[in-house]
Amino acid sequence: MRSAEQMTDGVTIGQAAAFAGVTVKTIRHYHRHGLIDEPRRDNSGYRRYGSADLLRLVQIRTLAAAGVPLAEIGAILDADPDRFAAALVDVERRLTDRIDDLIARRDTLHRLATGDRALLPDRVLAKLDRVAADLGFTPDDVTMAREGLVLIRALVPEGFDDYVTKVERALDDPRYMSLIKRMWCAAEWEPDDPRVDELATAMADYYLAHPALLPIPAGLRARSDGAIRHGLLAHHGEEQKPAWIRLRALFEARMRSAGIDIA
Template sequence: MLTIGQLAAYAGVTVRTVRHYHQIGLLPEPERDASGYRRYGASAAVALIKIRTVADAGVPLSQIGLMLQADAAALAEAVEKIDSDLREEIERLELSRKRIAQLAAGDALVLPPEVTCYLDRLREVGVSQRILEGERDGWILLAARWPEHMPAVMADKFAELEDPQLVRLYRVLSEVGDSDAADESRLEEIADLMAGLLDRAYAAGEPDLGEEWQDEMPFDLMNNLAAEADPRMPRIVELMRKRGWDGWTRLKRVD
């Protein structure tokens, strides 16, 4: 007959584990002998070894008792179910690992690769970190709403960057953004550049955005984002209105 310590050592578990198995009803707890100690026989050792083996295979403790009592068919079904659950858990953990690895990738954590490439291109043309962060947050809002459209949208954005006037606009925005003082002449230049780009696009014909782009909430959020980031935004919007354009992220032609 074995003491609890001897039983635990023989089966390769801890005494605490044996007591836990007693508490959850997985391993029967023997009566105490005349000296007040619990003694375990060979059948207890066999049962504990079975429990340890099945537990080490990843079977939840709540299912071990049923598995050990099941016939061959029921056991096979239970094993298949556990295996399926384990595969799903492995897939979930692998996805978690990929997402954790992406934490080191910065913008790539929450943005599709097309957008991160576009942000890299903006860095190359000299856009400031402040403006880049605003662009990034705006694209986070749009990509969350229309992820399926991002490849086509970013292809157009890359093409637009071939326009020196747009590159100049980004650079002036960067220079103003890095300054504490509101330079009126710079704000005027921003409004002129934007109005010029919009006038050319308007003359070429207004694009058909389709019904899926009619959701105003993402654009309202982007407007709020811009206003929160820079107190000079109302002044730029005012200057744009004088040039025949109203709004910020979704500008509209006005008389």
């Protein structure tokens, strides 16, 4: 008899929590969010949860565990079958987006863990490796080239693909490859080495003949701070290579004298 009365009167919040697989604190949290009405109190002042309350708790817990925001659960549970199904489809889409984002983050961590600190597109890294092998780059040279590409991608993201395409086109030209090889060799020259002046002239002549290949990322000129960003890119790697500072200055001066101000 007593057991029957207890079932008729419902169960306490502690029992409801145990039956629904949640905590008492969680049930009270659901109450505060208006997801479930607070049940009646018995003669002793305790709230009693009936079977309908337990069902609601299980439904709330299930949706919350599936990733549905608490702010949306009430409306979903109270919706008609069609709206309920549509709401779940929308929740599934958002969860899929989150999963894709988390997978991308995990892949990034894996690449960082394996030493790929540059996080550049695979095709760019593959091209850089081939060029480095052709030109005899040292590991430090490869690192500097990678860092330069990372800076371009960070400072002018909308122009990165355009920049890479220009460089890829130029790399098919033996004359360009020769200039690039000489430029990297110039890193070890003294700033007043006459070869620096000769190389600056050769580089200017090349780009004046092929202006479309000037390695200036698309969109850089349109930025209000484009000169600052260009300066950061142009000066990269010059700290330990004084000859490059003079080479760049001479090259830009020759370009300006021909009517092209790339700075």
